[in-house]
Amino acid sequence: MSGFDLPAYLADRRAAVDRALEAALPGEDVPPATVHQAMRYSLFAGGKRLRPILVIAGAEAVGGSLRQVLPTACALECIHTYSLIHDDLPAMDDDDFRRGRPTSHKAFGEAIAILAGDGLLTLAFRLIADNADTVPDPRALRDVVAEIADAAGTLGMVGGQVVDIESEGKQISAETLEYIHTHKTAALLRAALVSGARRGGATPAQLAAVRAAGGHLGLAFQIVDDILDVDGSLVELGKTAGSDQRKQKATYPEHHGLAASRVKAKTLIEDSKAALAPLGPGAEPIRVLADFVLERRS
Amino acid sequence: MSGFDLPAYLADRRAAVDRALEAALPGEDVPPATVHQAMRYSLFAGGKRLRPILVIAGAEAVGGSLRQVLPTACALECIHTYSLIHDDLPAMDDDDFRRGRPTSHKAFGEAIAILAGDGLLTLAFRLIADNADTVPDPRALRDVVAEIADAAGTLGMVGGQVVDIESEGKQISAETLEYIHTHKTAALLRAALVSGARRGGATPAQLAAVRAAGGHLGLAFQIVDDILDVDGSLVELGKTAGSDQRKQKATYPEHHGLAASRVKAKTLIEDSKAALAPLGPGAEPIRVLADFVLERRS
Numbered sequence: 156m157s158g159f160d161l162p163a164y165l166a167d168r169r170a171a172v173d174r175a176l177e178a179a180l181p182g183e184d185v186p187p188a189t190v191h192q193a194m195r196y197s198l199f200a201g202g203k204r205l206r207p208i209l210v211i212a213g214a215e216a217v218g219g220s221l222r223q224v225l226p227t228a229c230a231l232e233c234i235h236t237y238s239l240i241h242d243d244l245p246a247m248d249d250d251d252f253r254r255g256r257p258t259s260h261k262a263f264g265e266a267i268a269i270l271a272g273d274g275l276l277t278l279a280f281r282l283i284a285d286n287a288d289t290v291p292d293p294r295a296l297r298d299v300v301a302e303i304a305d306a307a308g309t310l311g312m313v314g315g316q317v318v319d320i321e322s323e324g325k326q327i328s329a330e331t332l333e334y335i336h337t338h339k340t341a342a343l344l345r346a347a348l349v350s351g352a353r354r355g356g357a358t359p360a361q362l363a364a365v366r367a368a369g370g371h372l373g374l375a376f377q378i379v380d381d382i383l384d385v386d387g388s389l390v391e392l393g394k395t396a397g398s399d400q401r402k403q404k405a406t407y408p409e410h411h412g413l414a415a416s417r418v419k420a421k422t423l424i425e426d427s428k429a430a431l432a433p434l435g436p437g438a439e440p441i442r443v444l445a446d447f448v449l450e451r452r453s
Numbered sequence: 454m455s456g457f458d459l460p461a462y463l464a465d466r467r468a469a470v471d472r473a474l475e476a477a478l479p480g481e482d483v484p485p486a487t488v489h490q491a492m493r494y495s496l497f498a499g500g501k502r503l504r505p506i507l508v509i510a511g512a513e514a515v516g517g518s519l520r521q522v523l524p525t526a527c528a529l530e531c532i533h534t535y536s537l538i539h540d541d542l543p544a545m546d547d548d549d550f551r552r553g554r555p556t557s558h559k560a561f562g563e564a565i566a567i568l569a570g571d572g573l574l575t576l577a578f579r580l581i582a583d584n585a586d587t588v589p590d591p592r593a594l595r596d597v598v599a600e601i602a603d604a605a606g607t608l609g610m611v612g613g614q615v616v617d618i619e620s621e622g623k624q625i626s627a628e629t630l631e632y633i634h635t636h637k638t639a640a641l642l643r644a645a646l647v648s649g650a651r652r653g654g655a656t657p658a659q660l661a662a663v664r665a666a667g668g669h670l671g672l673a674f675q676i677v678d679d680i681l682d683v684d685g686s687l688v689e690l691g692k693t694a695g696s697d698q699r700k701q702k703a704t705y706p707e708h709h710g711l712a713a714s715r716v717k718a719k720t721l722i723e724d725s726k727a728a729l730a731p732l733g734p735g736a737e738p739i740r741v742l743a744d745f746v747l748e749r750r751s
Contacts, residue, residue, distance in 0.1 A: 181607060187615040190607050241571060246563035265544035266618045269567065270611050273539060276571065277606035280578040284598035296594050300582035308575035309479060309488050313568050317485040320564045 161443050165208065168221070172207040173199075175225045176232060179282055193263040193271035194278075198236050200254045205376075206231040208444065209344060210351035213365055216431075216438040219355020227299060227354055230282040231347045234307050237275035238316070238343075240268055247320060279303075299350050306346030315339025323404060332405045333374075340380070341373025348372070348441070364433045368441065371427035376448050378420040381406035383453065385413065424449045459741050463506065466519070470505040471497075473523045474530060477580055491561040491569035492576075496534050498552045503674075504529040506742065507642060508649035511663055514729075514736040517653020525597065525652055528580040529645045532605050535573035536614070536641075538566050545618060577601075597648050604644030613637025621702060630703045631672075638678070639671025646670070646739070662731045666739065669725035674746050676718040679704040681751065683711065722747045 176198060181191045207228035214224040243250040243258040244265065250258050260268035283300055305311055315338030322331060348369035352362055385408050408416045427445045431438040474496060479489045505526035512522040541548040541556040542563065548556050558566035581598055603609055613636030620629060646667035650660055683706050706714045725743045729736040 185608075187607065187612050187619070189619065190612065190615045194607070237571075241567055244567065246567060267615065269539055269542065269544060270607075270615050270618075272571075273535075273574065274607040274611045276574055277602050277611065281599055281602035281606065284595040284602070297582040300598070301579055304575050304579035304582070308579065309485070309492070309568075309572040310483075313572045313575065314485050314488065317488045317565065317568050320568075321485070321487065 159439055159443050161447060164440055164443070165447075168208045168211050169204045171211075171221060171225065172204045172228055172232065175229050179226070179229050179278070189263065189267050190270050190274055193240075193259055193267050194236075194275055196262060197240050197253075197259050197271065198232065198275070200256060202232065202236070202254070204232060205444075205448075206235050206344060206347040209347035209369070209441075210354075212438075212440045212444060213348040213351025213353075213357075213369075214355030215351075216365065216434050216441055217352050217355045217357040217361050218437065219351070219357075224351050224354045226282040226285040227303075227350055228347075230279040230303065231343065231350070233275040233279040233282065234303070234312075235343065237272040237279070238307075238312055240272040240275070242316060244268060247316070276307075295353065299353055302350050302353065303346050306342040311338055311342035311346075312340075315342070319404070327405050329410050332407065332410055335405075336374055336377040336407070337370070340377040341370060344373035344376055345369030361434060364430055365441075367430040368427045368438075368445075371423045371430065372441075372445050372448060375420045375423035375427065375445075378407045378416055378423070379449060379451065381408055382413065382416055382420070383451075420449055457737055457741050459745060462738055462741070463745075466506045466509050467502045469509075469519060469523065470502045470526055470530065473527050477524070477527050477576070487561065487565050488568050488572055491538075491557055491565050492534075492573055494560060495538050495551075495557050495569065496530065496573070498554060500530065500534070500552070502530060503742075503746075504533050504642065504645040507645035507667070507739075508652075510736075510738045510742060511646040511649025511651075511655075511667075512653030513649075514663065514732050514739055515650050515653045515655040515659050516735065517649070517655075522649050522652045524580040524583040525601075525648055526645075528577040528601065529641065529648070531573040531577040531580065532601070532610075533641065535570040535577070536605075536610055538570040538573070540614060542566060545614070574605075593651065597651055600648050600651065601644050604640040609636055609640035609644075610638075613640070617702070625703050627708050630705065630708055633703075634675040634705070635668075635672055638675040639668060642671035642674055643667030659732060662728055663739075665728035666725045666736075666743075669721045669728065670739075670743050670746060673718045673721035673725065673743075676705045676714055676721070677747060677749065679706055680711065680714055680718070681749075718747055 180195055180198065183192045183195055185191050210224050210228035210231055211221050214220065239253060240259045242248050243253055244260055251261055252258060259271055263271065280300065283303060284296065307313065309317070315335050318331065319335045319339055322335065345366060348365050349362065352365040357365065384406060407419070411419065424445045428442050431441055478493055478496065481490045481493055483489050508522050508526035508529055509519050512518065537551060538557045540546050541551055542558055549559055550556060557569055561569070578598065581601060582594065605611065607615070613633050616629065617633045617637055620633065643664060646663050647660065650663040655663065682704060705717070709717065722743045726740045729739055
């Protein structure tokens with residue numbers, strides 16, 4: 156599958172996700188309108204839809220279909236978006252810009268931003284349940300809800316944000332930095348891939364392969380993010396350049412140097428692709444996505 | 454069943470819920486400890502456990518068991534508690550006290566309070582999925598998740614809070630006040646009763662009866678809350694007396710007068726009990742709970 160057309164693959168899946176999100180979100184005029192406007196403002200802000208695409212790629216890798224997992228794919232984007240809205244709040248990272256536009260609380264005020272996040276998180280679980288018809292038994296639905304809730308909750312993403320917030324301005328160990336990265340970012344990326352595979356009908360061996368691949372890929376993604384934060388610009392990242400450094404947030408390059416960080420990211424992506432070996436050619440989109448995570452410039 | 458012993462019923466169910474919540478929540482020393490301490494601080498603050506008890510009573514009314522619905526009962530309390538934590542935030546109602554103790558953000562800071570709420574909401578859906586083994590097919594689990602997510606989201610509780618926040622200090626219509634009350638409070642109380650009945654194996658006719666009863670009971674609960682806010686004291690309510698009035702929040706008595714509010718609450722409770730007629734004697738605990746909602750002093 157050396158001829159795999161990644162741009163076409165991404166554009167196609169992204170369009171499907173955008174259409175499904177458009178249909179899943181209450182319209183901007185549905186009361187109470189403000190919160191629905193705020194949810195849409197952040198959800199349709201030009202995101203890459205990486206998490207939904209990982210859900211889809213996870214399903215396709217084990218013979219599942221896009222249709223089977225589209226609501227779950229949308230749910231992952233809702234959870235990601237809620238986390239960005241809450242992370243940007245004044246009490247948290249206090250960011251004024253995100254993807255080149257004012258953050259939610261800057262555009263809608265803090266109360267609506269908090270509630271838009273709450274609304275997106277709640278909608279996410281509604282969406283996960285939505286395609287129960289495509290799963291054979293209640294344990295499959297339970298396992299996907301549990302997978303995603305664990306990845307998003309205090310033992311996953313929320314927990315990572317707690318430690319991130321509590322580490323600001325402090326000297327932290329490499330272990331703490333890895334805790335933040337694996338929990339705040341990698342956990343949800345891994346859950347995306349695993350949920351897709353689970354919904355797609357993965358065998359236990361396939362699930363284990365995808366879980367390992369997702370963990371490596373997720374950590375690599377965050378290290379590349381840190382590298383881009385040092386290297387990047389406002390235009391490329393859509394947020395204030397070097398904002399992590401300005402806020403004295405620990406980054407991978409700060410702890411390990413820029414060159415070692417690049418090597419680490421590359422190694423993780425290789426590990427991720429190696430873990431996918433048992434899945435054969437069906438996992439080619441995930442492999443190409445893994446390379447994309449490494450080589451992205453934003 | 455005139456001899457129904459409500460205090461014993463409440464004490465027994467509340468103890469079961471507390472034990473289950475204790476087991477469901479990560480310990481105070483589980484990293485990241487702060488957020489788990491904050492979640493427990495608010496969750497174990499002497500709440501009446503009304504929502505969990507409604508879940509249980511809903512199940513028992515249709516022949517279901519406590520065991521079947523205990524995780525769902527706990528989930529409802531997690532959602533209720535998250536909503537209190539976020540509602541109390543400075544950007545929202547800016548309350549310093551809740552149940553006689555400092556609010557979450559006063560005790561743990563705003564960032565941890567926001568994240569504790571996020572963590573509780575996420576855990577709630579984990580818990581709902583948890584007892585999938587006790588439901589016969591995936592649609593039953595989907596229906597309960599959908600019921601609760603709809604009641605908790607922007608078309609329910611979050612939506613009610615949006616309109617409540619946006620109405621502060623404004624002259625609002627009786628219709629807007631009713632919107633706030635039915636969405637912010639009644640929706641989740643109704644969902645508690647309906648989810649319990651659904652998990653307990655209710656027939657469509659039983660579900661319809663419980664849904665109607667839950668709607669009336671939920672609105673009555675909020676009207677009584679408003680009456681207590683005018684009548685009550687800090688000791689009874691555990692929050693600053695008359696705080697809704699001080700914040701220029703519209704209340705039912707303000708719109709309709711205290712006497713008419715009492716009549717309205719009483720009528721709603723009678724309607725609620727009338728709606729339960731098709732369920733026969735199994736619904737006696739719900740009927741007694743309905744009277745309790747009307748007669749409570751806190």
